[in-house]
Amino acid sequence: MKIGELAKRSGLSAHTIRYYERIGLLPFADRDAGGRRDYDESILVWIAFLDRLKTTGMPIREMLHYAALRAEGDHTGPARRALLEAHRDRVRAHLSELQACLLVLDTKIDTYVEAEKRTQPHDDTRYSTAGDQSRARAARP
């Protein structure tokens, strides 16, 4: 697999793939006869995992740490586990924070909804221009 195809299949840009390799997040890729990177399917598993770490807010610094431990060998298992556990705890904490914020957001939105009800209590077609009421309603759920 060339870098362009890997880019498509992984969702990263080719630029980003090279960047990740440069900083050590991806292993140095094998090269074909012409010196181009040639990837094995298996890299996709690693990229997908990195992607989850990224999605959950792990900084690249820490992913590098994990990658370094991994490269060191099986004896770093406990350290990797500890790293992931610490990260998981942070993610959980962030998750509940988000949930709390979401409640506040919902409440806030409700106050706007209520305000709109009070302002326009008897007319739910006021945005329609002609005789197309179903469309007007659909546009303002």
Added chain:
Amino acid sequence: MKIGELAKRSGLSAHTIRYYERIGLLPFADRDAGGRRDYDESILVWIAFLDRLKTTGMPIREMLHYAALRAEGDHTGPARRALLEAHRDRVRAHLSELQACLLVLDTKIDTYVEAEKRTQPHDDTRYSTAGDQSRARAARP
């Protein structure tokens, strides 16, 4: 309230408070006789709200948009509501993504836990130094 106290009570740094004022996220503060910013308690409510938007990942750009609508007057209620609803939807989506990642993370941690059990089946007070299993590196992130 001077900027230093507001910093303590809001959790923002004084630098950040000035920065937010400069970009329009906070209103221009009233000044005392000596030209220093003098804040009313009420600013804390607004800052707390901004903080929730920030926590939920809203970019400053968009907070500015919200702030601008707010400054425009009551008639922008529907627009503000729409903005918050769109944001809420994004937060919800991000939340479920995080939850999915969390499951994967848990599973991954479990495989490390299991590996440690297999390596040290009768002593969970030592770190592993032996017992190298197969090194299927690529497929084992």
Added chain:
DNA sequence: CTAGGGGTTTGAGCGCACTCTAAGTCAAGG
């Protein structure tokens, strides 16, 4: 043979959200 469309490198640039620096002002306490 030539054009196009991949790929390669190094190194610079960008957008975001701060964060700090330098040089100065001001008010209160010893």
Added chain:
DNA sequence: CCTTGACTTAGAGTGCGCTCAAACCCCTAG
């Protein structure tokens, strides 16, 4: 009077995670 420390400004600097530019190379199709 003098020092201390919190404040003021404009503008520069930082850290992160990319993202792109320039100049080049190589393979294939027409």
